Amino acid sequence: MQLSKKIVVLGHFGVGKTSLIRRFVENSFSDNYKVSIGVHITKKVVEFEVEDTMSLILWDLEGTDEIKTIRDAYLLGTHGVVFVFDVTRPSTFQSLNTDLEIIKSKLPTTPLFVVGNKVDLVVVSELETLFKENNIKTNFLTSAKTGDTVNDMFFELAKLIK
Amino acid sequence: MLKKFQQEYATKNVQFILTDFEGTILESDQAFLAIKSNSHLIDIHPFFECFISIKDTLEDEIVFNCVHIVVDNNEYVTDIQFSKKDVGFLVVISDYTSHYIAYQAIAQTRNESIINGELITIKNAELEERERFKNLFIRNFSHELRNPLTSIISITKIISSTSLTSEQENMIQFLQESNANLKLLLEDILSISMISSGRLKLSENVFSLSQLFELITFTYNTKTASKGLSFEINIDKKAPDYVEGDRLRLYQVLTNLLDNALKYTNEGKITLNITFNQKRANKVNMRFEVLDSGIGISKDNFETIFESFTQLKTATENPGSGLGLSIVKGLLDLMNSEIKISSSIGEGSNFYFDISLKQPLQTSTKPILNTNKKSTKKSSKRKTDKKYRILLAEDDINVQTVLFKLLLNTGYFYIDLVNDGALVMEKLINDDYDLILMDINLPNVMGDEVTRLIRDFPFKNIKKIPIIGLTGYSFEDDFAGFKKAGMNAVIAKPFDDQDLIGLIFKHL
Missing domain, CATH: 3.40.50.2300 (Response regulator)
Structure with a gap:
């Protein structure tokens, strides 16, 4: 049986979680915002080398402004977490460190990536200043729209949880 | 409403699947999903990959709510329950698609509304920041201009009082006019900046309308005469002499309108009408009208002429900041009034507004008797020997x-x-x-x-x-x-x- 790992993608609503997964799995993007409810699960096989592959089971969780309300059942058996926020909306990252603490309390040993999405809409240098001022550390800055660093991000996480 | 929910439960699809402890399907009632016996749960949908982590840890039962699964190209939104039994696991899949779709529509509206609200707030903050920067720039820029302008104006004045040739006098006169225009332009820019930044506060002082009209009459008799025009002022007999308000800003509104009329009128006359509308409590409402026999304005331009730095194309021979009418609009907004216009090409223009001004009790009955000219310039001559x-x-x-x-x-x-x-x-x-x-x-x-x-x-x-x-x-x-x-x-x-x-x- 092929190696299979579960990655949970979570964050506030409207940050682009579904779009990131769609970009990664289907290499497509839609400007239409459709609210996700509950959980959507998709599968993507990543290939590290010839005959060295992994199935990523991507759990796209309903966005919430209260991370602590995420159903524990959804997190069961998680191998990796991607926390996504929208770089254009401060409300999605102003309580970032608190949100991360909540996630870490639920999944203390699970690798976690912090991802700022929609970077195509901002000037990255200004963003870096803003993050520095607010003590925000990210693993990746992505754009589901342009595809910028989306594959790299998932691939890096896959390598980490392999 | 209750019946709707009851019906939903009555017609819901529930599928029961029995698996062994490794997830191989033993039985399925095929209620709405066609699942082959002896296949593995994982084959149904990637969601069931979670079974691998459940099978060794689950002691009793666990429920996953609102799980989207696609089977045979059909999407279902389901609640999925795993229960541990003697022979393996009982998996109960309840199809709540219609219920969750209804919920999704509500969530869509809610989230879109919140996101739009946030984006509007961010946009407004950006606009405010830009406006703040613009006003700060204007403030500092005008400040830096003032010192050299002070020198230019004063030195020009000093030179003009010395012995000059006729040619030099002409040049000094031209210089003085340019200085005056530059000073006015600077003041216009500051006015518009103060209005748009909300820093302009109106004063509330008692002042004489008759004296204000005297000043206007004197000024515009001179200005119109120099352009070969005539000036007429008609004051309603019921107009009070004294009112309470911001004299300076009312004067600014009227002179900006009159200057605008002057700019676009090459023959005929300019008229200022002051009409008493009504009096309620201690407030008197009056209409101020500035009419000209100028080139007129097309209806298409009615909105744009009140925007900053707007000048009609025909005004090329009449340079100006293009801020006058914008200032009028901004000041009248502050005075809870509104500038209105009626005009058509070739038939002159009529700019008018109605304004309420407080009437001080002690002077409320005193009408304007005449508009005799008086010198408004204060003399600076002093009789003193002391230094x-x-x-x-x-x-x-x-x-x-x-x-x-x-x-x-x-x-x-x-x-x-x-x-x-x-x-x-x-x-x-x-x-x-x-x-x-x-x-x-x-x-x-x-x-x-x-x-x-x-x-x-x-x-x-x-x-x-x-x-x-x-x-x-x-x-x-x-x-x-x-x-x-x-x-x-x-x-x-x-x-x-x-x-x-x-x-x-x-x-x-």
Whole structure:
């Protein structure tokens, strides 16, 4: 049986979680915002080398402004977490460190990536200043729209949880 | 409503699947999903990959709500329950698609509304920041312009009083007109900046309408005559003489409208009508109308002419800032009024507005009797033999030169100079002065800060010295701040010579 790992993608609503997964799995993007409810699960096989592959089971969780309300059942058996926020909306990252603490309390040993999405809409240098001022550390800055660093991000996480 | 929910439960699809402990399907009732026996749960949908982590840890049961699964190209939104049994696991899949779709529609509306609200807030903050930056830029820029403009205006005036050839006189006259235009432009830019930043506060003082109209009559008789036009002012007999409001800003509105009429009228006349509308409680409502026989305005331009820096194409021979009507609109907004227009091409224009002004009780019945001309310019001639000592604290060499020349020419003053805020106190301790002319932007210690030090000084002869502030900042709250620091008066650069001398004598 092929190696299979579960990655949970979570964050506030409207940050682009579904779009990131769609970009990664289907290499497509839609400007239409459709609210996700509950959980959507998709599968993507990543290939590290010839005959060295992994199935990523991507759990796209309903966005919430209260991370602590995420159903524990959804997190069961998680191998990796991607926390996504929208770089254009401060409300999605102003309580970032608190949100991360909540996630870490639920999944203390699970690798976690912090991802700022929609970077195509901002000037990255200004963003870096803003993050520095607010003590925000990210693993990746992505754009589901342009595809910028989306594959790299998932691939890096896959390598980490392999 | 209850029936709807009952029906949903009555018709819901529930599928029961029995697996062994490894997830191989033993039985399925095929209620809505066609699942083959002996296949594995994982084959149904990637969701069931979670079974691998459940099978070894689950003791009783677990439910996953609102799980989207796609089977045979059909999407279902389901609740999925795993229960541990003696033979393996019972998996119950309940199809709540219609229920969750209804919920999704509500969530969609809610989230979109919140996101749009956030984006509007961010956009507004950006616009406010841009507006703040723009106003700060205008404020600083105009401040920097004021010192050189003061020098140019004053030196031009000094040169004009010397012996000149006819050609030089013509050039000086041209220079004076250009200076006046530049000064007006600067004031217009500041006005529009103050209005748009919300920093302009209207004053509430009793003033004489008749005197205001006298001034306007005098000014526009002259202005229209120089262009071969005539000026007419018609004042309703019921119009009160005294009202309470912001005289300066009402004057600014009327003169901007009249100047605009003047700009676009080449023959005929310009008329100002003041009509009494009504009186309620202690407020009188009046209509002000400015009519001209000028080129007129197309209806298409009615909106745009009130925008900043807008000038009609036909006005190329009449240069101006293009801010006049924008200022009118902004000021009338502040006065809870609205500028209106009726016009058509070739038939002149009529700009009008209705405004309510408080009527002070003691003067409410006094009508305007006449508009006799009176001189409004204050004389600065003084009858005194005494010479006063003035300390000038100013670092700009051009302004120093102008003030020296201006004040020494009067013959009433001795002038001492310091060009550094830190040196003012030392001068005051060592010498006696009758008055200080204090620039605000002094090096090392700002003029308002020096003023505070003076006012806190223990010796009365120093503490009480009158101080007149000289500033390139002309916002009202700047003035208020300087006065709060202890200045007796503040005058904005570029200042009128006579105004400054009058102010000095007022405080000596």
